[in-house]
Amino acid sequence: MQALIDVILPVFFVIGFGYLAAWRGFLSELHIDGIMKYATNFAVPVLLFRAISQLDLSAEFDGALLSSFYAGAIVSFAAGMLGARYFFRRDWEDAVAIGFVCLFSNSLLLGLAITERAYGAQALAGNYAIVAIHAPFCYGVGITVMEIVRARGRSPLKVVPTVLRAMFSNALILGISLGFIVNLGQVPVPVTFSVSVDMITRSALPVALFAMGGILFRYRPEGDMRTILYCCAVSLVLHPTIVWTLGSAQGLDRDSFRSAVLTASMAPGVNAYLFASMYGRAQRVAASTVLIATAASILTIWLWLFALP
Numbered sequence: 001m002q003a004l005i006d007v008i009l010p011v012f013f014v015i016g017f018g019y020l021a022a023w024r025g026f027l028s029e030l031h032i033d034g035i036m037k038y039a040t041n042f043a044v045p046v047l048l049f050r051a052i053s054q055l056d057l058s059a060e061f062d063g064a065l066l067s068s069f070y071a072g073a074i075v076s077f078a079a080g081m082l083g084a085r086y087f088f089r090r091d092w093e094d095a096v097a098i099g100f101v102c103l104f105s106n107s108l109l110l111g112l113a114i115t116e117r118a119y120g121a122q123a124l125a126g127n128y129a130i131v132a133i134h135a136p137f138c139y140g141v142g143i144t145v146m147e148i149v150r151a152r153g154r155s156p157l158k159v160v161p162t163v164l165r166a167m168f169s170n171a172l173i174l175g176i177s178l179g180f181i182v183n184l185g186q187v188p189v190p191v192t193f194s195v196s197v198d199m200i201t202r203s204a205l206p207v208a209l210f211a212m213g214g215i216l217f218r219y220r221p222e223g224d225m226r227t228i229l230y231c232c233a234v235s236l237v238l239h240p241t242i243v244w245t246l247g248s249a250q251g252l253d254r255d256s257f258r259s260a261v262l263t264a265s266m267a268p269g270v271n272a273y274l275f276a277s278m279y280g281r282a283q284r285v286a287a288s289t290v291l292i293a294t295a296a297s298i299l300t301i302w303l304w305l306f307a308l309p
Contacts (some may be wrong), residue, residue, distance in 0.1 A: 035214070044202050046197055076239045084227065106294075132179075212270060236293060
């Protein structure tokens, strides 16, 4: 119970304040969009730039950690896509969008915040290793499969430029890429610039969580409830269970194991809805799953924290 009070509720209270501000009309949709745009296009990419530029890449990019998490993510994507197609009779393009909902855990806004609250900032190295390739990996998988489905027999080579263009127009991926350049190239960062980066970094998570609450107010559940609950089960139960099993089998150290399982247990992020909107497919399922799974994860994250060593 203490974990629920001390670790989880503070994070969800920040989300709740954003939800309340939108619900009571203190901030318009335009205001919320502006706050989220600052968070996702500026503050969070700067946070990722700072984290990746300072990571000990040889120590933190553990193959067992990444394979445990991303094998679970791929299985969840397949479960979502095939379940949507064969259980709920959606067409293939809808099925890919629903698979993406099950693939894209909220590794950044919730995963970092919950892990930091639970175990401290020193325990975030594994989270940053996962986050460093999370957006490129998930968008790469989702866009590639969607474009193949849409190509309907056209050459797969025509898919490649579309995938690369979509990935490298994403601010999160640009922040990650610049972090790798500075890290691997050992590029010196001037003190004045570093101080500015630190100031922006401190605003990233609370601002993004607040904006996320405002965004979630728009996503009222409507229909497709069986599909939505299925996506919630895949995201909140199947993914972390697979990661727990693979992480245990590969002997992950305690901190990496915690980071992997907790990150996998997060609800789908707003990017799940953005992907659905990008293709105009399964938007209601994506939006409602983000809302319902985020609310349900208050309980499920508590259970995972209780079970973790």
